[in-house]
Amino acid sequence: EVQLVESGGGLVQPGRSLRLSCTTSGFNFGDYAMNWIRQAPGKGLEWVAVIRSKTFGGTAEYAASVKGRFTISRDDSKNIAYLQMNSLRIEDTAVYYCTRKWTTYDYWGQGTLVTVSS
């Protein structure tokens, strides 16, 4: 059974950092691109970042709203994807979902809530 479990969310002050983890099981993690997608309260889905599989270079892309502040990474030996979030802003408050992608985001985690507030 494919499973993705996010962790690391919580309450953080503006300007501080937080690292999210996405622990996976039930599939060959190294074959898939891993993505983070978020949903702010009352808003729609917003794609945040992708890290491609090593087969496709292991490169990363970011949404303009987080570029330079967030870093996505992966540890294929542990089947975990990470999202390092620095210089957090109030507008980063959202539920963050981890998803795997081949041609689509087919499996999603349950999400972890990040609240940026003073």
Add this chain to the structure above:
Amino acid sequence: QSVLTQPPSVSAAPGQKVTISCSGSSSNIENNFLSWYQKLPGTAPKLLIYENNKRPSGIPDRFSGSKSGTSATLGITGLQTGDEADYYCGTWDTSLSAGVFGGGTKLTVL
């Protein structure tokens, strides 16, 4: 302002059919696979349609997808009250090198 454009809301009676549109451009919808997701409050998005018109196992054939040029459509027939949810289209944008979603469409089953 979302890269993909969806109507904010649609509604129809139980048993009826509804369609939800998703409009984009040549850098996203026209040249990349399009997917549709169902989002219920407090739950993770659920994949309904992938690669423009394919249904994952377990998704009933009441749900269908189509794509033509820079637009796509999600169709739902035999509406049920349980279909009330927010629906999102999503794809990759080659020019932006980024994933993109529509703003979401709230379906009300009257």
